[in-house]
Amino acid sequence: MKRVGGKRKQKWKTYTYAYRHTAVTQHGSVYWRTASREVLNHLPAEQPLHIALQTCFSISDSPIWMDSSTRAECHHLEKSIGGAQVLANITGSRAYERFTGNQIAKVYKQKPKEYSQCERISLVSSFAASLFIGDYAPIDYSDGSGMNLLDIHKKTWDETCLNACAPGLKEKLGSVVPSSSVLGNVSSYHVQRYGFSPHCSVVAFTGDNPASLAGMRLEEGDIAVSLGTSDTLFLWIKDPTPALEGHIFINPVHFEDYMALLCFKNGSLMREKIRDNCSSASWEEFSNILRSTPPGNNGHIGFFFDVMEITPQVVGIHRFNAKNQKVSEFPQDVEVRALIEGQFMAKRIYAERLGYKILPQTKILATGGASCNQDILQDLHCNLQHQLLQTL
Template identity: 60%
Template sequence: MAEHAGRRCCLGWDFSTQQVKVVAVDAELNVFYEDSVHFDRDLQEFGTQGGVHVHEDGLTVTSPVLMWVQALDIILEKMKASGFDFSQVLALSGAGQQHGSVYWKAGASQVLASLSPDLLLHEQLQTSCCLDRGSGANSPHHTGPLQPSRTLLRVPPSGISSWDVMPPGDAGKACFSISDCPVWMDSSTTAQCHQLEATVGGAQALSCLTGSRAYERFTGNQIAKLYQQNPEAYSHTERISLVSSFAASLFLGSHSPIDYSDGSGMNLLRIQDKVWSQACLGACAPHLEEKLGLPVPSCSVVGAISSYFVQRYGFPPGCKVVAFTGDNPASLAGMRLEEGDIAVSLGTSDTLFLWLQEPTPTLEGHIFCNPVDPQHYMALLCFKNGSLMREKIRDELASSSWSEFSKALQSTEIGNCGNLGFYFDVMEITPEIIGRHRFSAENHEVSAFPWDVEIRALIEGQFMAKKIHAEGLGYRVKCKKKFPQGLQRLPRSLRSEPSRE
């Protein structure tokens, strides 16, 4: 208890796909407390796998909104039991999985403003899905039964879709129009994407306007699907939040605004002037602007913490709630990138984060408003064939040994004597292409390389592609040394090889 007492701090929250996590950071930026709730492990009653419900169509992917709320309850109660001194918390902020959306039912704002400190949050925000079987099974968007929910909720009969509307007044304080919310893994909105692009003049026009062409996971297209397939649920919605602004709303006790940076991942925000695009709003659903509210800069203080947290946990009334943002913008801020910087995250998919001053939106990648400097931008590029592709070549050619893989790199020259390869065993995102493609120094396509040439061709090809696509978005490579995330996924020789810039 003494360890957590009398230490002025800020709290950082992460509402990610698989868990909710908190860290406490003191004035010297030391992390002295952290905890998490893993959805699949700690909240098994919601029946998620990887934190989500994958529906029968294989395209619709959702998460139970109350699961996120209950995870927050659990962490706060654990902090309280450990003796954490909430009175020393000066401010809090956080991140949420990008693109996911939450639909607050009419009357939810009154519930948020009048929470009882005697009850947990999820007990007061609980929803009910008590509908007759036919309304769900016959709905045009039905994709399968709702997964088992929290025992304190009334579980819908088999055949009721998680996107079915809950009638007004049902369950008293039901606060959400739909109980399972679409998340970034959802790919069920292709028709809505085509509709949006057609409305504004095509994919490139939409990219110039909002920073990205239409993507199925982007929130505007998810909203359009809900409006088209369940207009009753949409009409009963008073506010639509992103996962980030939803989390901030819980702490604020009122609807928190969407921030510029996370709002850039909706296909709705004009990234140049940072207002909602009327053309995009109109293409998605009516009265959408009033349901979204006005966006704010990502560094905005959106208000003081709700009296609920003051009374139940002992937060100081002056504790500031800073706008939450998306997980990708938060990564750029957390890595302290500056103008001209680039960060590479090496994982199952490789991701590039770029700080841009003058972006050039294209059909590949994404341009977001910069979360640190609202006058600048950030770019995000994702490459699907990342570590698994490297590991596959390692297994095929280097006896599953990174040591042998490293020897091959050390035995070949930088530039690979002009031999070049691109390796996409699964359909790539940037660009959309599949297959292994090898080119000799004479620019002839060949069917195979010697094993050591193949290994260098893989690595150089991957990073050449990253450089080319980054420059396509307006980035200019500078001679600055950067350290990729996920270096443990690469052989030691690649980590230490000198830059060619």
């Protein structure tokens, strides 16, 4: 809403903001082929985007956050900057395989021709914004913090990190802007083809986790848990202390502040696997089991990492009985409870290890696909032992 008119004659004029649907997966990268800007600037209203843009990408399979094949590039980046902690102090995170700088370094190494044919690299968020404004959209501070390239204090690209990843990267990345920046109006393509108002403003797009922090109106002291494909835990902080575990991003609401985030890769896909094995592929049955088994699981505990976990870096399924003996399987109902309790216990332990305090007044807010499941939420509540608000 924007107020127009003088003090006496106040009117409120409503603008449509293409703002609500800006939450996209973090860390993924899109490689625009040379001369694509021209195409983007003059999209023909009679063509769908996938036809109009079909020649615009120099890499056809864009890497996404689930890729963990860049260990060598991570080592190289940390070595170039003086170590993992130095990198974390500058960019908010030690080198992570899914972080975009390392993904770009791999593209440059394995596909140098395609890299040189690329004039612009977008994140998934700035890519989506580009489609709306009909031009290359800048990367926003918050999502840009998930690249191992941005100095989160100076809010500029770090030259040493850029040079360690690939040549000519600064030009290909363009500028970075605060996450709440208005980028411009929606392009004529959207006005003509989809009937958008030509006055519709486009705000910078950002990653799903920063957008959740903004959308959930998180206050200092609150903790948010996202139960999507990945599980994440994040909070609003003022004084960042980057560590070798977890991430610090620039805050999407107040860019002088920060957000701390922990990411767990074995989230919903792991729960789906146990649901399929132990509760006839039914969430209802899964919930029945959670309701009919006691908190604490009579001392049985399990850690389930189907794929290499991010926090902590381990893989495999590890079950322990009440006598703390490692066992190879559990009865199905014990397995379901062990999974959920193990996942939420890990969140609490890792959050506390990083110094995040869960106080009596702390609100725990849950979002993401699995937050529609009251029984999973109940367990989250038991494990974090505080007031729980479900927001989406």
